Amino acid sequence: MEELVLITMDNIIREGNPTLRARAKAVSFPMSDDQKQLAHDMMEFLENSQNPELAEKYKLRAGVGLAAPQVDVSIRMTAVLVPDENDEPLFKHILVNPTILSESVKMAALSEGEGCLSVDREVPGYVPRHDRITLRWYDLDGNKHITKLRDYPAIVCQHEIDHLNGILFFDHINKKNPFNVDENTVILG
Ligand SMILES: O=CN(O)CCNC(=O)c1cccc(Cl)c1Cl
Ligand code: NI
Numbered sequence: 001m002e003e004l005v006l007i008t009m010d011n012i013i014r015e016g017n018p019t020l021r022a023r024a025k026a027v028s029f030p031m032s033d034d035q036k037q038l039a040h041d042m043m044e045f046l047e048n049s050q051n052p053e054l055a056e057k058y059k060l061r062a063g064v065g066l067a068a069p070q071v072d073v074s075i076r077m078t079a080v081l082v083p084d085e086n087d088e089p090l091f092k093h094i095l096v097n098p099t100i101l102s103e104s105v106k107m108a109a110l111s112e113g114e115g116c117l118s119v120d121r122e123v124p125g126y127v128p129r130h131d132r133i134t135l136r137w138y139d140l141d142g143n144k145h146i147t148k149l150r151d152y153p154a155i156v157c158q159h160e161i162d163h164l165n166g167i168l169f170f171d172h173i174n175k176k177n178p179f180n181v182d183e184n185t186v187i188l189g
Helices: 033-049 052-057 151-164
Strands: 065-067 077-083 089-103 107-110 132-138 144-150 185-188
Touching: 033 052, 033 065, 033 077, 033 089, 065 151, 077 151, 089 151, 107 151, 132 151, 144 151, 151 185
Parallel strands: 107 185
Antiparallel strands: 065 077, 077 089, 089 132, 132 144
């Protein structure tokens, strides 16, 4: 029985598409049914991409986040699905109109660098990001949430919010020495 897979790699835009460098538009409430459906489809993509059988079957690159601009919808909405070490959801939300209210001076970068479904190439180097952030975001019903995040979930959310502002992960990599970070940056993982 064929699974219903609505978003595949074919729907994900790549470098060169101007939408990827645009500032996405704020979502107004109540959200349209189409916008709510897109949110569910984006989360479905993340779940499928993290399922080895489905990822192989539908040739999906694994992702822990997906921003609407990546499927060529320039609105401020992103799905985040960060698993813990037992593959249980550590942070699983659709963030609408996310804003970083505060951010730590302390920076963090993933030891293995970052990747992006919209970037069809490896770009080696540390991506310095805030180690802790306080996020304000809205859910699909328009309820406001304030969430404090640190480490991996914080890094993923910063990667996704960057997409809403036309920023790609390699924009943050030190051009001269990609593995150079200053002393207040901790390397994670
Ligand atoms: O915008 C989302 N993507 O491009 C999905 C593919 N990339 C990842 O899952 C990913 C990989 C490593 C570090 C971070 Cl922070 C992220 Cl987000
Ligand atoms: Ni990305």
